[in-house]
Amino acid sequence: MDSAPPTPPSSPPSSPWLPFESRRRARDEKREAVLRAAVQLFLEQGYHRVTLNEVAERLNITKPALYNYFRGKDEILFECWSMGAELVDSVITEINAGSGSGLARLRKLVHAYAALMATDFGASLVRFDLRDLTERNAAVARAAKKRIDATFRDYIAAGMADGSIKACDPKLAAFAIAGSLNWIGHWYRRDGGLSPTAIADEFTARLTEGLAAAGPQHTIKKKPGAPQRRNPGRKTTGKKRTGGGTR
Amino acid sequence: MDSAPPTPPSSPPSSPWLPFESRRRARDEKREAVLRAAVQLFLEQGYHRVTLNEVAERLNITKPALYNYFRGKDEILFECWSMGAELVDSVITEINAGSGSGLARLRKLVHAYAALMATDFGASLVRFDLRDLTERNAAVARAAKKRIDATFRDYIAAGMADGSIKACDPKLAAFAIAGSLNWIGHWYRRDGGLSPTAIADEFTARLTEGLAAAGPQHTIKKKPGAPQRRNPGRKTTGKKRTGGGTR
DNA sequence: CCGATATATTACCCGCAGGTAAGAAAAAGT
DNA sequence: ACTTTTTCTTACCTGCGGGTAATATATCGG
Structure with missing residues (x-):
């Protein structure tokens, strides 16, 4: 299926962002955007009071589009978790x-x-x-x-x-x-x-x-200013999921 | 006050509605029985997953009977709280x-x-x-x-x-x-x-x-065995409600 | 320019559960 | 025994929201 395209056969650095990669990346980013919108709404209003229409609306799409990324509402919840x-x-x-x-x-x-x-x-x-x-x-x-x-x-x-x-x-x-x-x-x-x-x-x-x-x-030694980095876990793309969103 | 009723056989948390027979009891006791059944179910399964039919069923009555004591599901929740x-x-x-x-x-x-x-x-x-x-x-x-x-x-x-x-x-x-x-x-x-x-x-x-x-x-002094009494707050009947279950 | 593949939309289904209406069945009053 | 009142039941309505089918639109490979 999708063999990892480490380097394109013949395309020089003219177009560094291959369609493959960029497409998959766009997808993942959208997926994550859904999760961010969802988690926010879920926390704000509570899972049961949030409709998928609302989630979609906040992303400027419509409900069924969400089903391209998730199997159902409960899976979105699980992925947030x-x-x-x-x-x-x-x-x-x-x-x-x-x-x-x-x-x-x-x-x-x-x-x-x-x-x-x-x-x-x-x-x-x-x-x-x-x-x-x-x-x-x-x-x-x-x-x-x-x-x-x-x-x-x-x-x-x-x-x-x-x-x-x-x-x-x-x-x-x-x-x-x-x-x-x-x-x-x-x-x-x-x-x-x-x-x-x-x-x-x-x-x-x-x-x-x-x-x-x-x-x-x-005794407690206060750590120096050392600003903890924000967003600690976002380094790799293909992280092992905690369990895989199996149904 | 509540002398142990002659509940002979029967089920878990005593229900005043024991099938078919003696269905006369003080209104308040029934009301409270509803709350006890409800709070248990709500904690067990979560408010949204509990239907009024289930609550009623556990009390050997039917859903609309609940509306003699409460205005709606959310009021039951509030009274439990x-x-x-x-x-x-x-x-x-x-x-x-x-x-x-x-x-x-x-x-x-x-x-x-x-x-x-x-x-x-x-x-x-x-x-x-x-x-x-x-x-x-x-x-x-x-x-x-x-x-x-x-x-x-x-x-x-x-x-x-x-x-x-x-x-x-x-x-x-x-x-x-x-x-x-x-x-x-x-x-x-x-x-x-x-x-x-x-x-x-x-x-x-x-x-x-x-x-x-x-x-x-x-220093902490351990209290002697003195078994705290169960059910601490049930002394008066006409308790002032926390706020009155207004809608 | 042309299929193929993703991606998104419109329109719909349908099951569930809260709530209600109308009336039966007890209890209570007379 | 009769009404009257309270309590409870059967049968129904209704809206909401998750999920789906059919279809359109973009994007890509070629």
């Missing part, structure tokens, strides 16, 4: 790749997760109802959630093992922290007085100070 | 009537609120979407939420004033605590391994330990 899940996954991967004590890792995770909750796709992780998905997709989503939850617990357990976190029940501690963070997705408003980074900083401190073992090495 | 709000309100009233430092009050609130989140009407407070309500009822609900949030902040501020809580931002601290508690309503399952009181105890400790000012007088 997956976008958020991928963001979290990439955060976790990055932290795992780095080094640090359990507490340090936990703080990184809390910070990044808090900031994510202030984005559309991030908030969709906790504000969408998985029961609106097909059973198959819901299972994928549940699995992803479980992985995230496990990561919190792992970091806490690791922290207890390496002495950076004092003794506690990892399960309930993780619930408490994750719950607090997830709730951000419910109350955060872009037009509110709080910036995402301010929230992330404050929550990082507030949620981990109770866990830190006594000792000078576990 | 209000039940939860009343429970919280009575908790707050009780704490305000008592004495104690800001921290002590906060701990009482956290404990009671955590336990409430493990009940149906309590969970409905955070799991129902206010956008499903009429604008008028939604406004009532928003006001109630705001009052609750204000109470958290007040206790924290009071604690800072009386020295039982160390310096922090009351607004964000309240968000962190309330978020953590609210999330209980999303993950708690009756059939899980955790009892409501265990959760409440643990969360009370976990969420306030980071706030307590240094000093011996602010």
Whole structure:
């Protein structure tokens, strides 16, 4: 079918954008535009109150055109959710790749997760109802959630093992922290007085100070300005999907 | 008041409409039975997926009979929500009537609120979407939420004033605590391994330990076994409604 | 310029669930 | 026993919104 066209047979740099590539790219961009419009509307009004006509209208197209990119409304919902899940996954991967004590890792995770909750796709992780998905997709989503939850617990357990976190029940501690963070997705408003980074900083401190073992090495060191890059996960085109939008 | 009815055999949550026989009972009890059935279904399946036929069926009646007690589906939702709000309100009233430092009050609130989140009407407070309500009822609900949030902040501020809580931002601290508690309503399952009181105890400790000012007088004293009474707020009949279910 | 392939549109279907009308069946009043 | 009132049922209406079929329009390969 579409063998990857690494380089065109005979066309010199005169026309660097091959029709192939550009076409597929245009398609992906449109697909993503649909998701952006949809996630915004879903968050604003709630999934059930948003009609596909509205989604289409916001994109200056008509409803059936959406079916060129998605099989149905619930698949759009799932793909929005997956976008958020991928963001979290990439955060976790990055932290795992780095080094640090359990507490340090936990703080990184809390910070990044808090900031994510202030984005559309991030908030969709906790504000969408998985029961609106097909059973198959819901299972994928549940699995992803479980992985995230496990990561919190792992970091806490690791922290207890390496002495950076004092003794506690990892399960309930993780619930408490994750719950607090997830709730951000419910109350955060872009037009509110709080910036995402301010929230992330404050929550990082507030949620981990109770866990830190006594000792000078576990005090909170504020990171320098280092502006976290916006839009962390948009580097590659052919990302592995979290699960594939199977029906 | 409600003496255990002679319910001989029959089904799960006792339904006043036991097939065909004795269908006479106080109107209010029937009304409340509708709410209990509804809140359960709404939490189980989600408001939009529950049909009035299902609600009615569970009560051994038919859909239009519901309209003798409620004006429509959204009013049922609102009344369920209000039940939860009343429970919280009575908790707050009780704490305000008592004495104690800001921290002590906060701990009482956290404990009671955590336990409430493990009940149906309590969970409905955070799991129902206010956008499903009429604008008028939604406004009532928003006001109630705001009052609750204000109470958290007040206790924290009071604690800072009386020295039982160390310096922090009351607004964000309240968000962190309330978020953590609210999330209980999303993950708690009756059939899980955790009892409501265990959760409440643990969360009370976990969420306030980071706030307590240094000093011996602010350590956590575990309450003795004293089994909190189930069903705390059901004493009076003519309760003032939170706002009256106006349309 | 001509098919082929995507992409979008107009017009339609239809199932579902909230809501209502009219009247039966109890309960209560007399 | 009769009306009257409350409660509940059967049968129906209706609008909304997801999804589809048939068709037009652009784009590309040649």
